[in-house]
Amino acid sequence: MDTFSALADPRRRAMLDLLVKRERSAGELVSAFPGISQPAVSKHLRILKDAGLVDMRVHAQQRIYTLQPKGLAELDAWIAKYKVFWPDRLDSLERHLDKNKGAKKE
Amino acid sequence: MDTFSALADPRRRAMLDLLVKRERSAGELVSAFPGISQPAVSKHLRILKDAGLVDMRVHAQQRIYTLQPKGLAELDAWIAKYKVFWPDRLDSLERHLDKNKGAKKE
DNA sequence: AGTTTATAGAACCAAACGGTTATACATTAG
């Protein structure tokens, strides 16, 4: 599964949103998604790791997941090619959306 | 289907790559993808349009598709929130990937 | 008016996706 497909699922994006604040163990992420089971979270994490969007390290029985910006940088590079004829108007839209994203709860 | 899901398919991304150079009729896009049928291309275009990634206008029996940067700007805004702790190293990666993308055939 | 051209929609199908429960496997605790 490539980067784009990995990002297609809203729950996986939500996981990245949590990891951007700080690293988390698999268990913490399971708690953060009461709607789905532990194996479901585990599979999402596998997909994010395979896509190069997160890193994982082992700590005792825990698996600690961290954001891996490289995958997102590739996506950013892909978008850059479309910015050639990006209207000025959209830069302000972008800033606006960016600001809203900043105002979020844990 | 949201922006992220719309971009998850490599053929739809390839269609955007073609449209970034110039607008194309549905028929031209069908010719550009010999691997799949006309209705398949038509469905991809529908998805891109619903996601706000392309615009369409009617010209005689033809449907002319153009890139609609707004959808991509939203994606760009989403990524921006992760750039907070973007290592400097990745900016050069981004520039490198960007340069490679520039060197492409029709 | 009738035919051709350009494209979308309907109906259908196999493969992929995201979920579940049950199980395996380390590592830590008792």
Next chain:
DNA sequence: CTAATGTATAACCGTTTGGTTCTATAAACT
């Protein structure tokens, strides 16, 4: 050593996706 904890994997299942062929619709020739 044995039990408990943390997490991944296996097996399975319904839904979605992306493809197909067939058909419908509308504009443009002749």
